[in-house]
Amino acid sequence: MNHITIDDIALEAGVSKSTVSRVLSRPHLVKEKTRERILAVIEKYSYTPNVLAQGLAGMPTKNIGVVVDEFSNNFYIDLLDGIDSVISEHKYTLQVMSSLWNPDREIQGIRSMLKNRVDGILLAPVSSQSPAVLELKKSGIPFVMVNCQAADPLISYVSCDNYKGGALLAEHINSLDHEQIIIVSVFDHESVRDRIKGFEDHLRKGTVSITRYSNAKTYRDGYDLAPAVVDYDSIRTKKTCLFISNDYVAVGFIARFLEMGIAIPEQAAVAGFDDIRLSALCRVPLTTVSQSVQEMGRIAARTLMEKILLNKTEPVKYLIEPRLIVRESTGF
Amino acid sequence: MNHITIDDIALEAGVSKSTVSRVLSRPHLVKEKTRERILAVIEKYSYTPNVLAQGLAGMPTKNIGVVVDEFSNNFYIDLLDGIDSVISEHKYTLQVMSSLWNPDREIQGIRSMLKNRVDGILLAPVSSQSPAVLELKKSGIPFVMVNCQAADPLISYVSCDNYKGGALLAEHINSLDHEQIIIVSVFDHESVRDRIKGFEDHLRKGTVSITRYSNAKTYRDGYDLAPAVVDYDSIRTKKTCLFISNDYVAVGFIARFLEMGIAIPEQAAVAGFDDIRLSALCRVPLTTVSQSVQEMGRIAARTLMEKILLNKTEPVKYLIEPRLIVRESTGF
DNA sequence: CTGTTAGCGCATTCAC
DNA sequence: GTGAATGCGCTAACAG
Secondary structure, eight states: OOOOOHHHHHHHHTSOHHHHHHHHHOGGGSOHHHHHHHHHHHHHTTOOOOHHHHHHTTOOOOEEEEEESOSSSHHHHHHHHHHHHHHTTTTOEEEEEEOTTOHHHHHHHHHHHHHTTOSEEEEOOSOTTOHHHHHHHHHTOOEEEESSOOSSTTSOEEEEOHHHHHHHHHHHHHTSOOSEEEEEEOSOOHHHHHHHHHHHHHSOTTOOEEEEEOOOOSHHHHHHHHHHHHHHTTTTTSOEEEEESSHHHHHHHHHHHHHTTOOTTTTEEEEOSBOOHHHHHBSSOOBEEEOOHHHHHHHHHHHHHHHHHHOOOSOOEEEEOOEEEOOGGGOO | OOOOOHHHHHHHHTSOHHHHHHHHHOGGGSOHHHHHHHHHHHHHTTOOOOHHHHHHTTOOOOEEEEEESOSSSHHHHHHHHHHHHHHTTTTOEEEEEEOTTOHHHHHHHHHHHHHTTOSEEEEOOSOTTOHHHHHHHHHTOOEEEESSOOSSTTSOEEEEOHHHHHHHHHHHHHTSOOSEEEEEEOSOOHHHHHHHHHHHHHSOTTOOEEEEEOOOOSHHHHHHHHHHHHHHTTTTTSOEEEEESSHHHHHHHHHHHHHTTOOTTTTEEEEOSBOOHHHHHBSSOOBEEEOOHHHHHHHHHHHHHHHHHHOOOSOOEEEEOOEEEOOGGGOO
8 A cells, every 4th residue: 555645755855745745736836956856755655645635635636527327328438438538638537427317326426426526527417307417506516418408508518419410310301202200219318309309390291200109228129119110000001211219229120120021221211310330230221310429528528627627617508410321221 | 515514513413523423434322312413414404424534534435446448349338337237236436447458548547546545446457467457466455357367366357268268169160161260369468369269279170270360459440351361361262261359340351241242151151259239230140259248347346345345355266158159150 | 422632644824 | 945833524542
């Protein structure tokens, strides 16, 4: 255990610990001669200050907290990757929690980070109405919401323009020829609702469309859900286009459709949202909307760092631009 | 800001702070009457102790540190997921760093966690020889290595039996009929070397095999590498079986092979390692070896928690059992 | 049972 | 330029 403290250094260097402290924080206040002597001792014992003590004494902890919904989800991976790339430049450390889509766990999480005295928090909230958001606001700690647009004008967020993404997709689908459109809203999250809304709003007038709600999150869920949709909505007889608002689920649909002998895109065209890696590589490459999640992470982290380091207080509202990606699943 | 301290509570409850402290840590030492009064005050101000101060005073920080190689990799996602599931049961928080396969960053990372006084560390080391491992050992902090077998008998680790996984695959391939075997060692990591060795050791005697080394990590790398391998090793003329020691790269190979008009598995059978999600869902489902990475995470975390909570010191060496998964890419 | 005292390791006035 | 004193918030050993 590194049990050497600032006192040890001070003793060995024959100075007071104040001087040692100064050498570390504001070196120019110390005479060059003594400074060098002290630095030598510090080097010798490879001394590094105890962060807890520094924190107690009021210094920043150089930790930032991140709350995501779950780890086993490429979305949050990419997000973390983006975040990591910018905060590690600043020698900050990441403290991560998963809410597992549970508001209680979410609030537990941010409390725990608050207790750990992180310097700032990045939150991908279960909902913009989460009690966690309120708690964060009250705490006064710098924070940025990710993947969620705050209603409160004072709260900073970085998200994707999901509405616009839905719109892009609708326009693409308008250009195709179908007897009916089926929208599958995969689970209840604001980002998903926005996609759907943007899509619906831009569908050509007079288009026959049906919206189905489910709580599908995974490939398997899509695979299991597909037959019911086929039967209810006579996909076998009507030339159909499906918008499944999440790629991973959409890929499950496609797999099941193929097994059921439904031709893609001839009989059923399928579009997703997110552009996960799988989408380009699965059996029938998936038409989808891409949002650069890494970029979202980077921008959110950068915004937070500015709040922390530069004390910027004006709320930042940033929307990542979505990109339509047309692949085989809707034909060309 | 929650600026209420233990003193405030003590004052309002008309007791000394020691008593308040006791109520929080060993309530049975306090008379019921006073305990309840104090709890009421604590409740009233929703007071929670400052962890930094607790840490300084020698209490555990209830933080554990995890160093992974990179975030944008399904392997580490699953690992984190597994780890998270067990430590969050114990109300511990995760502090995460990525080494980006860089030993310097790795050591930086563990130093930073050490400074943050985490109670224990989980390290997926770049190499079992990493200086970081030495530093960890010297530090005396409880730690467990993940995805890497320590040479040092005193160091605990949880990994996959990669050697055996390679062996399983070799036996499967022995049962098929090929004129040559090509092994592609995707990048230099002990886990990969073990796979290859297990594979080579169990290949049927007399089998013609070629080993290629590369530094391929992604789908794209595999896609780019494939043509060279085809040409050098006359895959078009000899019935070939390839073992690509990483699924993500293997999927890239397959995609390129298909584009080049090479039939899978008839002309070239392909096997991978890891069983990432993509493997089951890509164009030609991939034969591979599955290691339950989540389980690896859970076991590693559990091992670490036992060290921390129960003070267990005997080194634990655990190997996850690999499972052969045969799919279309090698035929049935 | 409860209060007093003394650190934990550091940053920061304020004197010198 | 440098040192001594004080506080950050909490726990633990020791008295009562």
